[in-house]
Amino acid sequence: MYKIYPKTLFLGQKIQYLPSCQSTNDEAATLIAQTDPAEGTLVVTDNQMAGRGQRGNQWEAKSGQNLTASLILKPTFLSASEQFWLNIAISLGIYDLLQPLVGDALRIKWPNDVYVGDYKLGGILIENTLYSYNIAWSVVGMGLNINQTDFSYSTATSLQQQSPLPNGYDVAGLLSRLCETLEQRYLQLRSGQRDTLKISYLQILYRYQEEHLFEREGQYFRGTIIGVDSTGRLAIADHEQVRYFGFKEVSFV
Structure with missing residues (x-):
């Protein structure tokens, strides 16, 4: 599974697939500690048993029904005080994937949740390793509810609930496309297009100017x-x- 072929320069060109794991972010951090992984390496699992969200919250995801992955990046061009720019680029990459599927109700809830209306469809957890005053490594954890339709939280939703398909969505196909949209936004950030990114981010920010x-x-x-x-x-x-x-x-x- 997850033999994907994204049309990218580096993002998603190398994948470590795990049928099950505690946390893809933890697995990615271990890769960094023990090897020198290529930038753009993805750690993907069908069954994440102890996924984390912001504020220490646990991420609920049924096995095989959702997209749970962590991306390894080397944004050494960002200082420690500029970490949030990576959140902006990643949020926009996810938005670019999902907006054509769910429409204009899609929003990014600060700091890094993915919402459709007032319902949560996904989340991002970025964990950085610093070297001196700059970021050495970033692990970008992403959890997106794709085909799951029952949740213990009434405020959760999924792509299948918002825009149903008769046989559900191809999770691997969505991951391949996500690699492309994420790389486009990351390259914008790396080339210094911060004004463009900031304007786009504010346009999709949940409850902005309300x-x-x-x-x-x-x-x-x-x-x-x-x-x-x-x-x-x-x-x-x-x-x-x-x-x-x-x-x-x-x-x-």
């Missing part, structure tokens, strides 16, 4: 997302001031 309720340290407030700064902090306009929040400092309500 007033909503947020929670911080048990306190609720109304605000409007107006952007993301260069370090990845979410900018929320609260009355006449703009407040900036890191990954674990504010929650959507």
